[in-house]
Amino acid sequence: MKYLPIDKELFIQNRIRFVQHLKPNSLAVFTSNDIFATGADSTKPFEQHRDIFHLSGVDQEESILVIFPDSSKKSHREILFLKETNENIAIWEGEKLTKEAAFETSGIKTVYWLDQFERVFKELAYEAERIYLNQNEHLRANTEAENRNDRFNNWCRKEFPLHEYERSAPIMHAIRSVKHKIELDLMQEACNITEKGFRRILKFVKPGVMEYNIEAELMHEFLNNRSRGFAYTPIIGSGHSACVLHYIENNQECKDGEVILMDFGAEYANYSSDLTRCVPVNGRFTKRQKEVYNAVLKVKKEATKLLVPGTMLGEYHVEVGKLMESELLNLGLLDKTDIKNQDPSWPAYKKFFMHGTSHFIGLDTHDLGHWNRPIEENMVFTVEPGIYIPEENLGIRLEDDIVIQANGEPFNLMRNIPIEAEEIEDLMN
Structure with a gap:
């Protein structure tokens, strides 16, 4: 080991x-x-x-x-x-x-x-x-x-x-x-290694780089920090590939004007981390890309606040859906007619955000846990909303790993990993 x-x-x-x-x-x-x-x-x-x-x-x-x-x-x-x-x-x-x-x-x-x-x-x-x-x-x-x-x-x-x-x-x-303090420390180390990998590639990404080149840079950083490697098969999808939820080929060129969706995480001592970040290939988001990016980021921040002891995960996902619906209306991707005519079993927002927002994480990336019981202190969840627009070759997903706290906001194990659009642009340039 x-x-x-x-x-x-x-x-x-x-x-x-x-x-x-x-x-x-x-x-x-x-x-x-x-x-x-x-x-x-x-x-x-x-x-x-x-x-x-x-x-x-x-x-x-x-x-x-x-x-x-x-x-x-x-x-x-x-x-x-x-x-x-x-x-x-x-x-x-x-x-x-x-x-x-x-x-x-x-x-x-x-x-x-x-x-x-x-x-x-x-x-x-x-x-x-x-x-x-x-x-x-x-x-x-x-x-x-x-x-x-x-x-x-x-x-x-x-x-x-x-x-x-x-x-x-x-x-x-x-x-x-429900994680022990020692487990939380091990998960924090996995997230710290993931942070090192992300910061490494911010200065590496540019037009013409291949998706697998990015994957290789991440693996280099992980192995140098006592990680066995990726906690799960990484997703490095540029442009239209970012709209494929489980895209793992990672074999395309990253082109000028595209945004790369990177869903990856280091393991450490068998414990997983799970991060998603999106960065512009040329170092600058377009106005439209930034609008969609900030909409996803807003949903992520508001969703995180809902993760408190006693919350039922089913009810939580319904509330996150309402947050996403509002942002999609603001972006012009949905209108009031779409909402009026939607199927309650598959709401209109699902056209652009079709997966869940959170899952347990720990020794497994999709860790064990009871989905029909209230969440408790020291449980750890991902928070990962996304908006996918194939017609615009644009997929944005943002994800952090969150520890449930007895009082106050959940604790973000990835709090030091850049996520604001402007900070990412500054670091890339």
């Missing part, structure tokens, strides 16, 4: 919060991700399953975490099972976690090697009444491919068919959505 060590107190506290949601005499199991093959002997770089990382800090393949707070053996209330390191592995892959290093990482004292798992787990399972299994229950999850977690769940149900089974996912949605 490129990132600096994380205080194990974070993972200790996360496990305490998880256990508070368990039914009596229950054990819960979390597994690491697979290493995914791409062909021949090649694999993708390993990325840890976010849930086992959240609860243990272990960032290593073939790892299993078992939590059993009511175990009769105090030493079995938290257990890590790890791939045993040896001299051969150390030579070819680098040394894996030792038992001592695993404790320093996680705060878990009981560590067994993976070859002991079945024997120890049977002992635990026979004492427990129910087992909590984990599964990806994100609303946008693609679960077609079987993974290590699925294989374990199938094995467990077959080996212990008479146990009661519960779902860990609702608990993880609840506890991962």
Whole structure:
């Protein structure tokens, strides 16, 4: 890992919060991700399953975490099972976690090697009444491919068919959505690295540069600051490409007179940042481009003020829609007839602003969280309104990452990243 060590107190506290949601005499199991093959002997770089990382800090393949707070053996209330390191592995892959290093990482004292798992787990399972299994229950999850977690769940149900089974996912949605102070610091670092990348490219962008040149400059800055790279596939779209919401080809020339929409963010220690900024290729917005830009910025500022504890996300998005409707009327993109004749299920503003304004962010860019519960202090959301006008080859989206505060306005993790049109022009020139 490129990132600096994380205080194990974070993972200790996360496990305490998880256990508070368990039914009596229950054990819960979390597994690491697979290493995914791409062909021949090649694999993708390993990325840890976010849930086992959240609860243990272990960032290593073939790892299993078992939590059993009511175990009769105090030493079995938290257990890590790890791939045993040896001299051969150390030579070819680098040394894996030792038992001592695993404790320093996680705060878990009981560590067994993976070859002991079945024997120890049977002992635990026979004492427990129910087992909590984990599964990806994100609303946008693609679960077609079987993974290590699925294989374990199938094995467990077959080996212990008479146990009661519960779902860990609702608990993880609840506890991962509310961030610990250490997590907020890690997310701030991811945003700080993103800021460095953005400031780097402000002096780099000019007519004739390719979208992938910008992507390369960002990656250079990220890697130089202990980031693994992009938290998600970046969108670098100039001109008409900015009107394609998930444009990721990044292979076109940035031309004089166009505006580039850049949606990117650095990861740090598995935590995501998510930024969108729009800049003029030649360093100066036209009058029309600036009008649209400032309309989006106004909606973003007003939307941010709505993110306070107790807010329901569904109601929040309705209110943001009203803000956008007003700006589109002012820009002449909508008129009163459009509003009068609109379909309530797809309001008129959706022609120019067709996506949501905010989503949870944390260990995943679209992080876990309950959409039907009031938002709470220390949840983190993006705020990202946009206006897309294909006929004008113009797409504007602006986005920051916001921490919900108990009192006062939300705290902007990207507060130091330039966003005012005039400041961007000044820095580019």
